């Protein structure tokens with residue numbers, strides 16, 4: 399079974415109530431239980447950084463199905479109205495069933511409720527599932543140059559530094575206020 403999917407701008411946030419999955423915050427002292435999903439989802443420096451972020455990031459949310467964690471998001475605010483999805487991962491056995499979309503919708507709603515009107519995320523262009531997932535929620539690619547031009551160089555530097563954008567990664571942006 400696959401979760402129902404919205405389309406277009408009106409589907410930017412779709413409440414994840416399908417398939418019996420529920421979402422909950424994961425407090426810092428119980429986050430280690432989610433390391434297995436990270437181990438199954440990332441390698442090398444990304445795995446190292448994902449584990450490190452799991453411990454330190456402001457918010458971790460997990461999707462629960464049949465009392466098991468099927469995936470997680472890690473997120474924070476980069477500024478008063480800028481939310482950042484630092485990581486998202488779905489356990490391999492649960493991929494391609496719509497849960498990644500539900501987790502993304504959940505974290506978008508969560509960040510919006512905390513004042514975010516814009517959301518950022520980074521992804522390597524060869525990570526096709528992730529790029530398509532972001533695009534399905536109307537994220538658009540932005541570049542350092544375009545942000546420096548529109549918002550000023552110092553602000554662009556601050557944002558890129560806070561996201562720890564690795565060489566070769568692309569930055570995606572969602573404006574929750576655009577029609």
Ligand SMILES: CC(C)(COP(=O)(O)OP(=O)(O)OC[C@H]1O[C@@H](n2cnc3c(N)ncnc32)[C@H](O)[C@@H]1OP(=O)(O)O)[C@@H](O)C(=O)NCCC(=O)NCCS
Pocket residue numbers: 403439440484485486487488489492493494495496497498499500521525526527528530531534
């Ligand atoms: C990216 C990820 C979270 C997607 O989770 P998922 O549960 O498979 O996502 P969904 O089933 O909701 O799929 C959403 C869309 O993503 C795209 N997608 C997902 N997996 C794909 C694949 N293997 N190949 C091509 N497109 C894919 C599709 O466009 C899909 O929509 P569709 O099924 O209608 O075509 C998952 O693949 C994952 O955990 N990857 C490893 C960790 C990672 O790279 N995270 C992102 C960087 S932090």
